[in-house]
Amino acid sequence: MTVPANQAPNMVPGLTLGRWLRIQSGVSLLLAGVLLVFDPVAAYSSMFGSLAAFIPALFSAVVMARRFGPDSSAFLRAAVMAEAGKFLLTALICVAVFIWVKPLAAGWFFTGMAMVIFSGWLGLLNRA
Helix, strand or coil: CCCCCCCHHHHCHHHHHHHHHHHHHHHHHHHHHHHHHHCHHHHHHHHHHHHHHHHHHHHHHHHHHHCCCCCHHHHHHHHHHHHHHHHHHHHHHHHHHHHHCCCCCHHHHHHHHHHHHHHHHHHHHHHC
16 A cells, blocks of 8 residues: 555654653653642652553554564564563563562552553544
8 A cells, every 4th residue: 555645744653652652651740740749659659650551662662663664574573572572571560669669559550550551542542
């Protein structure tokens, strides 16, 4: 399928990727900022949860964006490897936080994680 030159910039993954990352980081900072007023433990717990979702997603996006192009088999291999790496990195960050961060508000940790994940989805849906 050939894409007309006037539509090509709308299909560049970096444009959507940058917007997606800005939305996710903004939501995580907003949540932590609001929680900081009420409870510092909740604020840093939500920030660690946000990072546990954001860092692996960023890793996955960077790996897949480098393979975006006409070779669909290379992109599919990169996507599978990126998702496997994302899963492993998320698990490692969660384990590290739960072992070394004391005190930790687990509910706010998972709330921060969920907010970043869902805000990324909503940001992508808003673009479509």
